[in-house]
Amino acid sequence: MKRIFITLLLPFCTLITLAQTKGKKATATKKTTTQKTATKVTFNNSLDSASYAFGANMASSMKNDGLGSLNYDLLIKGLKDAFEGKTLLISKEQAQQPISNLFNGLSKKKFAVNIAEGKTFLENNKKQAGVQVTPSGLQYIVLKAGDGIKPKVTDTVLAHYKGTLLNGKQFDSSYDRNEPLSLPLNRVIAGWTEGMQLMSVGSKYKFFIPYHLAYGERGAGQDIPPYSTLIFEVELLKVNGK
Template identity: 35%
Template structure:
């Protein structure tokens, strides 16, 4: 069996909201400690920017200096605990809002794609919402849910981005029909051995609202 799978969604990336910090006078990195200190700071800065976390580099440097020197801190332990707790709650709320927004966008785009795709020549739409197009007809037996199959496949998002493919390993994949996403399980049982199909899988038959990371994301 050979399958070219198109998942009904698109990849979106939320813009960073990090406010650029005012550039400080470049330090001279003469010692290993200087280089280590700078590397740690640069790594933290890149991570904060990537996550959209806004901080004050000067205040952070002051806190680091006071904490390491044992100087009188500008906030009490309880105050810092409250600040960090609020930060965690706000960050979680922001992440959840971004997740929900992206999921809704992907779901809407996926539904629009399937709605247009179903009218294309050769595309068959099943009651479940799964769509497929036969590229090459196979003459072998159709597998059952309990069978193990060997397939070659390429998985793409609806924008054409490839997120997985047996081409990467140079060899087919072998798995049990019941141990893949529902859309594949349904399609595989309809495909005679030797078939080549394009299968268009709605989010509800793929990964749904859960995020699997990478380009697939959520509602794909």
């Protein structure tokens, strides 16, 4: 490309030199901006308009998730290879991992404040009197010791609880509803599954749950943002068995 440009430039330079030799007045050089004429797109049929709509909708959705751009050449190749039945460069089984990695990275960047806030809180909290820490990172305080049986992971339990964010905002409370919750321990967040197995019936604990043992990178609804460290006060009322 450089050679072509230089070749085209040489005759122009020669003309300028000849003009100066003949004593012609130099004229002021004006900067010109070359504008590319936008190619007009025409939808000839419903397939054309639907194709464009697919692309626009996909991009809008991904942009809302924090993605700013893609390698468009590889995007188009992936679409064509799949439609044409060619052997894919990444199998369907492998495809989810790079997509997850990409969006997890974007999410961590977007919610970096939440992650840092949780980490700082937990580092300071574990130094407080009475706070115990499990190998998984779960922190807890025994507010009231019970003397009943302890549940197993396969059990269903009856519990009262209150959940708050680090800023003190309450997002849920069975006390406010005046109705304890019955739940199977193998179908709740990991922090509850682990923590409640430490409790005896009649006890009340306060749990400090890091995001990876709570709702992780997704959060939960509008009340629990992604990467939120959560605080729960939980009272174990009864173990119902399996």
